[in-house]
Amino acid sequence: MKKMHIVSLVLIAVAIAVLISFMGDVTSYDTIAVAKEKPGKAVTLVAKMDKTQPLEYDPVKNPNYLEFTALDTLGNSIKVVYHNTKPTDMEKSERLVLKGSVVGDHFECKDILLRCPSKYKDANATKQNLNATYEYADSAKS
Amino acid sequence: MNYIGEHLLPGQLGHFFALLSLVASLLATIAYFKSNKANLPDDKKSWLRMARYAFLVETISVLTVFLLLYIIISNHYHEYYYAWDHSSRSLQPEYLLASFWEGQEGSFMLWSFWHCVLGWFFIWREKKWEAPVMTVVSFAQFCLATMLLGIYVFGTKIGSNPFILFRDQMPDMPLFSNPDYLSFPRIKEGNDLNSLLQNYWMVIHPPVLFLGFASTIIPFGFAYAGLMNKDHTWTTASISWTSFSAAILGTGIMMGAAWAYESLSFGGYWAWDPVENASLVPWLILVAGLHMNLIYKSTGYSLKSTYVFYILSFCFVLYSTFLTRSGILGDTSVHAFTGADMNVQLLSFLFVFLIPAFVLFFIRRKDIPTIYKEESTYSREFWMFIGSLVLFLSAIVISAKTSTPVFNKIFGTNIAPPEDAKFAHNQVQIFIAIIIGVLTAVTQYFKYKDTPKSYFFKKLMWPTIISLVISLSISIFGNIDYTSKGVGFLAAIHVGIFAATYAVIANAIYIWVGVKGKLRFAGASVAHVGFALFLFGVLISSSKQEVLSQNTTGINVFEKTKNEDPAENITLFKGIKTDMGKYDITYTRDTSNGFDRKKYFELKLEPKDGSEEFYLYPDVLKNNKGQMGFAPNPDKKHYLTNDIFAYITTWSGLSEKPDTAQFVPRQVKAGDTTFYSNGMIVLNKIVVNPPDFKRTTEPGETPVMLDITVISKEGRKYTVQPGFAINAASTSFRNLPDSVIAQSLIIKFDKITDDKNGIFQIGIKETQNLNDLMTLKVYKFPFIVLVWIGIVVMVVGFLMSMAQRMNKNKLSAI
Numbered sequence: 001m002k003k004m005h006i007v008s009l010v011l012i013a014v015a016i017a018v019l020i021s022f023m024g025d026v027t028s029y030d031t032i033a034v035a036k037e038k039p040g041k042a043v044t045l046v047a048k049m050d051k052t053q054p055l056e057y058d059p060v061k062n063p064n065y066l067e068f069t070a071l072d073t074l075g076n077s078i079k080v081v082y083h084n085t086k087p088t089d090m091e092k093s094e095r096l097v098l099k100g101s102v103v104g105d106h107f108e109c110k111d112i113l114l115r116c117p118s119k120y121k122d123a124n125a126t127k128q129n130l131n132a133t134y135e136y137a138d139s140a141k142s
Numbered sequence: 143m144n145y146i147g148e149h150l151l152p153g154q155l156g157h158f159f160a161l162l163s164l165v166a167s168l169l170a171t172i173a174y175f176k177s178n179k180a181n182l183p184d185d186k187k188s189w190l191r192m193a194r195y196a197f198l199v200e201t202i203s204v205l206t207v208f209l210l211l212y213i214i215i216s217n218h219y220h221e222y223y224y225a226w227d228h229s230s231r232s233l234q235p236e237y238l239l240a241s242f243w244e245g246q247e248g249s250f251m252l253w254s255f256w257h258c259v260l261g262w263f264f265i266w267r268e269k270k271w272e273a274p275v276m277t278v279v280s281f282a283q284f285c286l287a288t289m290l291l292g293i294y295v296f297g298t299k300i301g302s303n304p305f306i307l308f309r310d311q312m313p314d315m316p317l318f319s320n321p322d323y324l325s326f327p328r329i330k331e332g333n334d335l336n337s338l339l340q341n342y343w344m345v346i347h348p349p350v351l352f353l354g355f356a357s358t359i360i361p362f363g364f365a366y367a368g369l370m371n372k373d374h375t376w377t378t379a380s381i382s383w384t385s386f387s388a389a390i391l392g393t394g395i396m397m398g399a400a401w402a403y404e405s406l407s408f409g410g411y412w413a414w415d416p417v418e419n420a421s422l423v424p425w426l427i428l429v430a431g432l433h434m435n436l437i438y439k440s441t442g443y444s445l446k447s448t449y450v451f452y453i454l455s456f457c458f459v460l461y462s463t464f465l466t467r468s469g470i471l472g473d474t475s476v477h478a479f480t481g482a483d484m485n486v487q488l489l490s491f492l493f494v495f496l497i498p499a500f501v502l503f504f505i506r507r508k509d510i511p512t513i514y515k516e517e518s519t520y521s522r523e524f525w526m527f528i529g530s531l532v533l534f535l536s537a538i539v540i541s542a543k544t545s546t547p548v549f550n551k552i553f554g555t556n557i558a559p560p561e562d563a564k565f566a567h568n569q570v571q572i573f574i575a576i577i578i579g580v581l582t583a584v585t586q587y588f589k590y591k592d593t594p595k596s597y598f599f600k601k602l603m604w605p606t607i608i609s610l611v612i613s614l615s616i617s618i619f620g621n622i623d624y625t626s627k628g629v630g631f632l633a634a635i636h637v638g639i640f641a642a643t644y645a646v647i648a649n650a651i652y653i654w655v656g657v658k659g660k661l662r663f664a665g666a667s668v669a670h671v672g673f674a675l676f677l678f679g680v681l682i683s684s685s686k687q688e689v690l691s692q693n694t695t696g697i698n699v700f701e702k703t704k705n706e707d708p709a710e711n712i713t714l715f716k717g718i719k720t721d722m723g724k725y726d727i728t729y730t731r732d733t734s735n736g737f738d739r740k741k742y743f744e745l746k747l748e749p750k751d752g753s754e755e756f757y758l759y760p761d762v763l764k765n766n767k768g769q770m771g772f773a774p775n776p777d778k779k780h781y782l783t784n785d786i787f788a789y790i791t792t793w794s795g796l797s798e799k800p801d802t803a804q805f806v807p808r809q810v811k812a813g814d815t816t817f818y819s820n821g822m823i824v825l826n827k828i829v830v831n832p833p834d835f836k837r838t839t840e841p842g843e844t845p846v847m848l849d850i851t852v853i854s855k856e857g858r859k860y861t862v863q864p865g866f867a868i869n870a871a872s873t874s875f876r877n878l879p880d881s882v883i884a885q886s887l888i889i890k891f892d893k894i895t896d897d898k899n900g901i902f903q904i905g906i907k908e909t910q911n912l913n914d915l916m917t918l919k920v921y922k923f924p925f926i927v928l929v930w931i932g933i934v935v936m937v938v939g940f941l942m943s944m945a946q947r948m949n950k951n952k953l954s955a956i
Contacts, residue, residue: 002516007528015535018570019542025560026546044558058881059792063711063917085711085791085917099561110561 027099032076032107039102047072047096057086070098070107079106087112145309146322148221149214156210156305163203163254164287170196170280178273178370190273194265197276200283201258207290208251211304215241220329223311224248224304230332233340240344241335243352246467246484247290247304252349254286256356264360268379274367275360282359285491289484300487337763337773343401351398351421354391355459358424361387361431362456365449366499369506374445377438380452382947384432385665389940391425396933403926405775410684411929414567416471419544420462426537428455430530437523437530440590442513444527449510451534453499458541460492470547520595522588529581536574543567565627568684572634575677579641582670583609583648586656601655605648612647613640616682624685635685642681645674665946669939676932683926690786691920692723711791711917714745718877722920725749729916730757740764740775743790743916747779758788760918784924793916805888805905809895818908820885821854823862828902832863843867845878848891848902852882864891864904879905881915 030043049055053069066082068090080098090096090112097113170193177189211224216238220226228248229241242248261279265272292303308329309318317323324330360383364376398418403411412418431451437444465471468485517524543566546557560566587593587602616622617636624632649670657663691712714720714729721727728746740763748755760777776789808816810825817823826849847865854860864880879890885908892903 003519004517004524004527008531011528011531011535015539018539022539022543022560022566022570023557025566027558027561029556029558042561059711059713059915059917063713063792085919099558101561 031074032070032072032078033074035102035107036076036078039104042099042101045070045072045096045098045100045107047098048094049090049096050077051091053077055086055091059085067106070096078102080109081106082109082112087114090114143319143321145221145324147324148307149217149219150221150307152210152214152219153222153305153307156207156214157303159203159206159210160287160290160303160305163200163207164284164291166196166200166203167280167283167287169193170200171277171284174273174277174280178277178367186273193273193276193280197258197261197265197280200280201262204251204254204258204283208255211248211251212238212242214305218332220332221307221309221324222304223306223308225332226308226329227333228335230334232331233335236342236345237335237340240339240341240348243348244335244339245304247302249348249352250286250289251304252352253356254283256349256353257283257286257359260353260357260360271364271367271376271379274370275363278363278366279359282495285494289487289491298486299484302484338405340763341401341405341775343397343404347394347397347401350390351394354387354394355421355424355463357383357387357390358428358456358459360384361428361452362495362499365452366502369449369499369502372506372509374511377435377445377448378947381432381435381439382944384428384435384452385940385944385947388425388429388432389937389944391421391428392933392940393937395421395425396930400930403776404778410687410923411926412680414564416544416547417466419540420465423537423541423544424455424458424462426533426540427451427458430533430537431455433526433530433533437526441517441521441523442511443517443523446507446510446512447527447530449503451530453496453503457492457496457499458537460495461541464488464492465544465548470551518592520588520593520598522585522590522593525581525585525588529578529585532574532577532581536571539570540567569627569631569634572631572638575681576634576638576641579638579645579674579677582674583641583644586649586652586667586670602648605651606644608651609640609644609647613643616643620682620686622682622685632685635681638681639678642674642678646671646678649674661942662946662949665939665941665943667939668942669936672932672934672936672939674932675928675935679925679928679930679932683923683929686924688922688924689920690723690725690922691788691918711919713915713917715879715915718879722747724751727918727920729918743793745788745918747786758786760789762790762793780927782927784922785926786920786922788918788920791917791919805890805892805907807892807903807905809901809903811900811902816904816906818852818885818887818906821852823889823906824851824853825849825902825904826851828900832865842871843869843876846891848904850889850904852885852887852889854885860885862887862889864889866891 027042027044029046032045032047035043035045047070050069050071056067057065063085064083066080066084066086068080069077070080071077080100087093093114095114098107098109099111099113100107100109102108173189173193173196177186177193180186180189213219214222215225215229216235218225218229218231224245224247225241228244229238233241243252257279261276264275264279268275289301290303291301292306293300309315309323312318317326317329320326361380364380364383368374368376395418398421399411402413402418428451431448431454434444434448434451438448464485468488470485517527543559546559549555550557583605584602587598589597613636616639622632622635622639624635649667653659653661653664653667653671657667661668689710691710712720712722712727714727716729716731719726719728726748728748730744730746732743733741740761742759742761745758745760746755747758756779758777758779761775763773763775774790774793776787778788779786810816812825812827815822815824829847829849831844832847832849845865845867847863850862850864852860852862860882862880862882865878867876867878869875877890879888881888888905888907890905890907892905895901895903
């Protein structure tokens, strides 16, 4: 076998090893119930904010402390603590992708990704929005 | 119904030309294919003539469609959904182009526009390869034209028509029962361009990036031509085209990075976001292919790899198109395109190129000349091959990591990206950088085929010594102390800095010892120096990146751990000088113009080391498209050695009402109760030098704190601790107000009115919008300028080698 082939095979083996080790790093999309079963393990939650519960964020006291309640599609909820600033528009977001792990009674969040309605070109939202304007314009006329 | 004020002609023309472009590109494809296949020179010629006419019609159609859509957008014909959805009347005119390519349709048009331009350049310069390569280009044009169709075939939507009328897009809206719907404010004004895209980079980044994407079809086309015609001499012509493509695609990607750095609050220029990765991967493979191509030209080795890499490079462009446009990245990327139900079509676009290309490759693999003699380890081609392979594998690793959503879709798994997605990439790519850096440094010192050992070591000795000295002094004196990812990663950074330095020095010296300072031949070395400078800049700026906005006002609610720093945001009140580590920072003023969507903040930074004070002007841009709130835009202060980079993380003035509330003074004693609109305020006691004061004070300062309880009507209790800090030595005085955000209440401790009776004056301010409060994140990026210089130098190098090859080809043609 040529040296080149050996080197190539070694490099490809390394690349595969890297990808396999990556599979050890990945988290999984879990529900709140599942996340609670494995405290301390990094998971990714797809949830939304429970707007009936208070959101605690006071930048004067501490701009790096956010606390709110997340609710998943199955109806489970958990307190979320995020040691960073509150992402702008979090209240408007339809869906939150939360990375972190369950610690004690709460979810210790390391990263929040917002999925905002407008980022998905939501024709329905646009429609509602426009219909509302239309009705408003209509009623203003009459 | 007769609608008032609609302009239907541009849309009808546009749709007609979109269809014409579909037909013309199909015709061009067939004619070019036939011309390539034809054996008789006359047949070849007549097919070729027909193909060129068809391609001319195609070009005219594409240009017309482009122009018509621009006319519609720039004249605000909001009867067209695309214009309404992506622009508005209040948009600054320079961003109208950005509106053009905000949507899928516009960016596809941009792509096919560049195919036309490149196509004519190709026809002009490469007569020999015109027929086969233009077959591929025309076919790609056909595929792109289908993206603009917007018709239903057997219930499946093919493409998306940019000329669709608003009332056809959403026909069941009651709005359209009114013939004068265009005069409704929401329609008339337009939905606007996404705030984040209202940036000058967004006007030029997409065209350059798409020129880069479009140009990768040329190497692919050459590969197709070679396989089809069993003629491998295309490898001479392809080098300058591939260099061009690498230069432009590289520029396009880094313009995107510059945009991210300047206008997104990612806190940097690169976040390993799937969308960024998707465009980086084709570039890496293209560069690997270019090196394979060079090996083949000089030695006859690596022809098969050249084919494979050129084919894959274009296919990964198509794959990235699928990833970013299908909406599949929804949960992993912050800025993927939105899905427009075109998944099947986008996938077909990929496979219709990928599968035939590889089938052809496997059919023809026996006809591709291969040298079975082993390369010498003292040859340039050996190490170039390894370098290219490493680049390729790094591309595959990045792509595989980015593709987890695709993997989930196919296998029904639910893999989410790792907790620290950036580090998952960095910990691998740092080793790629080390290998590539060292290989870039030494490989040019090898000659093709074989190198006398003494020559190699003699020439390489000085560059090695110089780089070792430089990089060791950086390592020792440079304070590179990035320990948050462990010692192993820090060690890798130090090795990486050596590799990058080595590559800069060795290639710079090679310009003199290797090509004797003849800049005409120095393209490769210049590109390598640029790439290495870029690596160096990346390593230094990331590993020495510093958060300056240490929180000095709040309490630390948890201990600093390996992964988390509790305090990277500082809270600022308007007009109050706040201590921020090496600086004193004051939020001096802001623009409170109710008409402008942008609000600038002025921050005064006074370095404590006595150097000159400066101002930063970060801004927030009011969001649009149904989103509330604001998008922050960072501002930077450029120094030669570093950038100070600040952006507003939260700003309390989210409502637009001007804040007219004033502090109302109240005289109180300990135990007194005073009222505010929603409850009462009880002063419990005054504490001098409190043990558990939540504000940090500086040495020499004595804090005086009021312990206050706010009780709202609902019965909620809040503890408030306004105070001030007195510095006896410098007789300075800092006010430390406190607030109850939930009650929109700010309380400050004004003064001691009556010392004997213990009467204090407090200021109470109730406001609907805490306008004068913000939290800020400030970073220091050292040597980030090297990242940008590196890219510019690299692109210049690519263009130099392109020019060099073009001259060479011209000479050999004579």
